[in-house]
Amino acid sequence: MPEVRLDTEEALAEGEAEITSDRRAGHSEVLPLYSPPEFTWTNDVDKCRRCKRCIMQCGWKTLSWQDRVVPDHSKCVGCHRCEATCPEQCITVRPNAQHFKPHALWSLGHRKNVWRQADTGGVLLTGMGNDQPYEVIFDHLVLDACQVTNPSIDPLREPMELRTYLGKKPESVEVEMGPDGNLRARTRLEPNLELATPILFAPMSYGSISLTAQKSIAMAAAECGIAWNTGEGGLHEEVKPYADRAIVQCASGRFGVHAGYLNAGAAVEIKIGQGAKPGIGGHLPGEKVSLDVSQTRMIPVGSDAISPAPQHDIYSIEDLRQLIYAIKEATQYTKPVCVKIAAVHNVAAIASGIVRAGADMIYLDGFRGGTGAAPTVIRDHLGIPIEIAVAVVDQRLREEGIRNQASIIAAGGIRSSADMAKAIALGADAVAIGTAALLALGCTLCQKCYTGRCSWGICTQDPELTRRIDPRVGSQRIANLVRAWSAELEEILGALGLNAVESLRGSRERLRGLDLHAGTLEVLGVKPAGVGA
Amino acid sequence: MTTLPKEIEPIARARIDAAGLHYRELNARIREAIAAGEREIKLANVNGQRYIGAGVAGDVRIEIHGVPGNDLGAFMDGPTVMVHGNAQDAIGNTMNGGKVIVHGDAGDVLGYGMRGGRILVRGDVGYRVGIHMKAYRTQVPVLVVGGNAGDFLGEYMAGGLLVVLGLQRRRGQPLVGDYCATGMHGGTIYLRGEWERSRIASNQVAARAAGEDDLRELRPALEEFCAEFGLDVERVLGEPFARLTPVSHRPYGGKYAA
Numbered sequence: 187m188p189e190v191r192l193d194t195e196e197a198l199a200e201g202e203a204e205i206t207s208d209r210r211a212g213h214s215e216v217l218p219l220y221s222p223p224e225f226t227w228t229n230d231v232d233k234c235r236r237c238k239r240c241i242m243q244c245g246w247k248t249l250s251w252q253d254r255v256v257p258d259h260s261k262c263v264g265c266h267r268c269e270a271t272c273p274e275q276c277i278t279v280r281p282n283a284q285h286f287k288p289h290a291l292w293s294l295g296h297r298k299n300v301w302r303q304a305d306t307g308g309v310l311l312t313g314m315g316n317d318q319p320y321e322v323i324f325d326h327l328v329l330d331a332c333q334v335t336n337p338s339i340d341p342l343r344e345p346m347e348l349r350t351y352l353g354k355k356p357e358s359v360e361v362e363m364g365p366d367g368n369l370r371a372r373t374r375l376e377p378n379l380e381l382a383t384p385i386l387f388a389p390m391s392y393g394s395i396s397l398t399a400q401k402s403i404a405m406a407a408a409e410c411g412i413a414w415n416t417g418e419g420g421l422h423e424e425v426k427p428y429a430d431r432a433i434v435q436c437a438s439g440r441f442g443v444h445a446g447y448l449n450a451g452a453a454v455e456i457k458i459g460q461g462a463k464p465g466i467g468g469h470l471p472g473e474k475v476s477l478d479v480s481q482t483r484m485i486p487v488g489s490d491a492i493s494p495a496p497q498h499d500i501y502s503i504e505d506l507r508q509l510i511y512a513i514k515e516a517t518q519y520t521k522p523v524c525v526k527i528a529a530v531h532n533v534a535a536i537a538s539g540i541v542r543a544g545a546d547m548i549y550l551d552g553f554r555g556g557t558g559a560a561p562t563v564i565r566d567h568l569g570i571p572i573e574i575a576v577a578v579v580d581q582r583l584r585e586e587g588i589r590n591q592a593s594i595i596a597a598g599g600i601r602s603s604a605d606m607a608k609a610i611a612l613g614a615d616a617v618a619i620g621t622a623a624l625l626a627l628g629c630t631l632c633q634k635c636y637t638g639r640c641s642w643g644i645c646t647q648d649p650e651l652t653r654r655i656d657p658r659v660g661s662q663r664i665a666n667l668v669r670a671w672s673a674e675l676e677e678i679l680g681a682l683g684l685n686a687v688e689s690l691r692g693s694r695e696r697l698r699g700l701d702l703h704a705g706t707l708e709v710l711g712v713k714p715a716g717v718g719a
Numbered sequence: 720m721t722t723l724p725k726e727i728e729p730i731a732r733a734r735i736d737a738a739g740l741h742y743r744e745l746n747a748r749i750r751e752a753i754a755a756g757e758r759e760i761k762l763a764n765v766n767g768q769r770y771i772g773a774g775v776a777g778d779v780r781i782e783i784h785g786v787p788g789n790d791l792g793a794f795m796d797g798p799t800v801m802v803h804g805n806a807q808d809a810i811g812n813t814m815n816g817g818k819v820i821v822h823g824d825a826g827d828v829l830g831y832g833m834r835g836g837r838i839l840v841r842g843d844v845g846y847r848v849g850i851h852m853k854a855y856r857t858q859v860p861v862l863v864v865g866g867n868a869g870d871f872l873g874e875y876m877a878g879g880l881l882v883v884l885g886l887q888r889r890r891g892q893p894l895v896g897d898y899c900a901t902g903m904h905g906g907t908i909y910l911r912g913e914w915e916r917s918r919i920a921s922n923q924v925a926a927r928a929a930g931e932d933d934l935r936e937l938r939p940a941l942e943e944f945c946a947e948f949g950l951d952v953e954r955v956l957g958e959p960f961a962r963l964t965p966v967s968h969r970p971y972g973g974k975y976a977a
Contacts, residue, residue: 308976436813439851440832444815445774445794472969484834484855485877490904490969494875498850499809499831508769512793512812515746516774561975 221301223259226282227268233276240268240277245641245651246634265632267641299562312562313635313645315462315554315599315621323573323706324605328715330696332683339685341676347686348672350616352453352593353378353522353546376546377522379433379453381616382411383672384687385606387664388551388597388620389435389457389526391419393470393479393491394558394635395624396652399644402660403623404428409661410668413452415618418468418493420482421447433524436513438467439493441483445516453547454513455524456506458497461555461598464528464569468493469559474638476647507543514544522546529553529575529598530568534582541583541592549618550575552598556621558645559636572598573612577710580613580692589692603674612710613692626663627655695719733757738764742788746770753779767807772800772817789826792819795836808845811838816858820947827869830862833879837861837940841948842887846896847871852906854878863944870896876965877905880940884911884955893918900924900963904970908963909937911955919963923970929960 227248229240234255241249248261249268262279269277286294299310332338339346354376364370387407392400394417404425407414415433416425420442425432434451436443448454459465470479470491480487500506510523525540526549527533537548552572557565576596583589596614599621600606606617625631628642635645643654675687684690698715699707707714733752737745745768752760758779762771765785772781772792779798783791786805792798793812805823809831816835824842832851835858843866850871852860860879865886872895873881885894894914901920909929919926929937934956945952 302976306976309974310976440813440834440853443794443813443832444834445776445796448774448794469971471972480855484858485853486855486905488968489877490972492851492875492877492902492904492971494851494902498847498871498874499812499828508789508809509812512770512773512790512809515743515770515790516794518750518774 221298221305222284223262223282225262225264225279226259227257227262228278228280229255229272230274230276230278233274235274237273240272243267243271243641245639245646245648246637263632263634265630265634265641267628270628310562311559311636312565312633313557313559314631314633315556316566317633318566320571322599323571323702323710324599324601324608326700326702327573327608327697327710327712328700329604329607329611329678329682330698331681336683338683339680341673341680344680344685346676346679347688348383348675350381350384350687351378352381352524352595352615354592355590357590377520379413379522379547380411381413383668383675384610384614384616385410385412385668385671386433386595386616386618387412387414387623388556388618389415389417389433389455390558390620390624391417391435392422392425392482393417393419393474393647395645396640396643396647396655397422397424397478398652398655398657399624399627399660401425401428401657402627402655402664404432405657405661406623406664406668407431409665412668415455416442416451418442418457419479420484421450422478422482426450435526436509437493438495438497439483439491441485441491441493444484448513448517448521451521453522453524454517455526455547455549456497456509456513456545457526458500458506459526459528459530459551460557460560461528461551461553461569461572462557462565463560464530464553464564465495466560466564467495474647479647503539503543506540506545510544524549524595526551528555528568529570529572531570533570533575534578537579538582538586538588541588545592547593547595547615548579549595549597550579550614552596554599555597556624557635572596572600572609574706574709576609576612576614577694577712581711584692603671603678606671607675607678607690608697610687610690611693611697612712613694615691622667623664626667627660733760734763735760736763737766737768737785740768742768742770746773749781750775753777772798792817795819805842806840811836811862814838814860822948824866830860833860833862834858835860837863837943839863839865839944839947841865843867845869847874849873849876849879849881851875851877852879852881854906861940863940865944865948867892868895868899870898871901872896872899873903873906873908873963874898874900875902875904876900876908879906880937881906881908882911882937882940882944883909884944886911886950886955888912900965902970903963903965904968905965907936909933910961910963912958914961923966924963925966926961926963929962933962934960 246261356373360372361369362372387403404414408428408431418437429450432451433453433455435455437457472488472490524547525545529552553569593615596609597618600617638646640646643651694711697712699712700715761782763784765783767788769788770790771787772795774794776796781800783802789808791810795817796815797817799818802821806821806825808826809828811830813832814836818837821840825840825844827845829848844864846869849862863882868883899918942952
């Protein structure tokens with residue numbers, strides 16, 4: 187519980203009133219501030235067989251043993267790890283039933299933040315994606331289906347093509363007869379990243395997540411024939427066997443980036459921004475830079491890994507082009523280069539510049555995208571939704587006749603195969619999933635990633651916690667998710683009468699809006715429900 | 720200040736005339752020459768071609784006559800690149816190892832994110848030099864500037880050695896520009912002669928006169944620099960040096976609520 191002490195005697199002695207959060211002993215007068223625990227922890231004492239597993243499972247040290255399990259409610263983050271692992275299923279974690287006077291303007295969240303900042307004077311941190319109740323556009327879009335006049339396709343008996351190639355496509359393709367009597371392309375094709383289904387895993391570095399979590403994701407990518415992304419944390423030995431399915435990231439800190447790293451992956455990504463923290467750099471605190479993390483990032487143990495907000499060699503589109511081609515030169519033009527940006531107001535013009543700078547893919551991260559750590563105020567208030575960003579970027583690139591020069595990856599709040607299908611219909615080539623993949627590993631969205639104490643072993647470097655993920659099991663769970671979404675996408679395509687996902691790309695005519703403002707519909711390029719073709 | 724390229728005897732076995740060549744063609748030829756076993760390559764008539772030596776590894780010597788373009792030696796890991804003339808921006812970008820020697824002036828953003836190797840510039844350099852240089856194990860990047868440097872020198876510096884000598888400084892000319900060492904959280908910067916404290920991020924950097932132990936640390940880099948450019952190391956060491964180190968390895972640690 188935070189408390190502020192008013193040092194009355196000293197203040198009077200010095201002739202000034204001063205409020206301090208100093209907790210030195212001997213200060214008598216206390217001004218208590220109340221910040222209620224978010225959750226309450228209870229167990230059925232009759233059923234509890236005192237195995238103490240819950241105490242060991244909690245990464246936040248909420249529970250202790252005093253002849254029985256005793257909770258410190260203020261430490262519980264509501265991750266439900268103890269509940270899930272209790273052999274007697276006798277634990278219940280529930281939101282603290284707080285009866286504060288309701289106030290439509292001053293939500294309890296606002297009040298708590300003020301109390302905490304009055305206590306600490308610090309920038310509030312959080313994890314995962316924006317949790318504020320903004321309207322979700324995906325939930326106001328519906329897909330078309332075939333009836334009578336245009337037959338649907340049954341994916342159970344007809345082939346469905348989900349295979350997706352990300353990268354530059356030629357203006358036109360000339361073919362010629364090869365010596366073996368087969369037709370072959372005469373046009374030189376640019377390197378593309380081949381995906382068996384239009385899904386990638388979002389960048390999550392070793393350091394931000396555990397190696398067991400990253401390895402689970404990498405193995406799932408290899409199994410599903412899709413791609414994972416190193417994030418800005420280098421390539422650890424353990425995941426090198428899956429490097430041919432990796433997008434290796436080059437961001438402002440250049441951690442672990444060297445020529446061998448750039449050439450190890452299937453593609454290279456230049457990270458400019460992230461949906462959860464547009465315009466903000468990254469910052470892995472020194473205490474999280476263990477020996478192993480230091481080796482992968484190629485920095486000293488215990489040193490802060492600071493990724494400055496901009497890349498200081500990129501202050502313009504021309505500078506971006508310079509880095510894109512530096513990477514192409516260093517990889518001898520064998521790897522497609524992706525540029526990742528946060529979706530912001532001017533995203534269409536920025537994307538146009540990125541394509542003209544020579545990028546082969548643009549990764550658009552909407553304002554609901556996840557993070558291991560970000561200032562709460564940034565996560566919750568900067569950027570625009572991915573639905574809008576994809577629509578305006580696709581539209582702009584088409585208008586300028588350069589849509590073929592780069593693929594679009596949509597990310598930041600893709601929750602289901604329906605969101606994926608809608609994002610593709612709005613103009614994406616593929617979607618990237620981060621939060622969904624972590625949910626498959628057990629994440630319950632407690633949003634405490636930044637503490638590094640994740641009880642599920644995902645967002646932590648504590649070996650006691652990280653070993654809770656067995657990559658063989660974790661990868662299967664994530665691969666299952668990818669397979670399920672792919673099968674559902676096939677069902678959706680069949681209902682739409684399509685047999686290839688590329689036929690859905692940018693096909694906004696197959697979308698209709700429900701309860702969306704005229705302005706939003708116009709930006710999306712989508713008609714309201716009820717309007718026919 | 721520019722030192723005119725001195726004509727030296729061609730020691731390279733492979734000679735590539737860069738006149739009129741696009742950088743992609745020029746760099747492909749360089750890689751072909753290396754693949755063919757050449758270890759000494761001389762480039763003549765270089766005129767702004769970018770990415771020379773980018774991503775190239777191994778024990779190779781590339782001698783450049785003319786002015787190479789941006790990103791010279793980007794991601795480079797081992798080669799020695801000698802520039803007989805001026806060079807442009809972003810030399811040694813994210814360089815892992817090797818050596819770049821510039822006999823004239825160089826531009827902005829030198830050694831960005833550089834992890835290993837050495838960049839030695841005889842003349843002046845521009846803005847944003849040595850940003851986020853970092854050291855790792857035995858890799859300690861070294862960047863020595865013979866002349867003056869512009870703003871943002873050593874910003875976010877995380878490791879390595881950054882030296883500014885001001886050898887051809889005119890009276891009243893600042894040795895380094897503004898915002899020097901802002902966000903510095905590792906490594907060491909040495910400044911020779913007079914410098915202005917107001918240019919330094921004084922809340923993040925401790926500055927003091929270099930002592931004997933410090934000069935011992937500095938000496939190998941200066942000896943190499945002087946040998947490369949035919950200078951007298953004792954004369955260079957004749958002026959006092961200031962030594963800048965970060966106050967904290969966690970400059971922004973206290974900014975956030977626990």
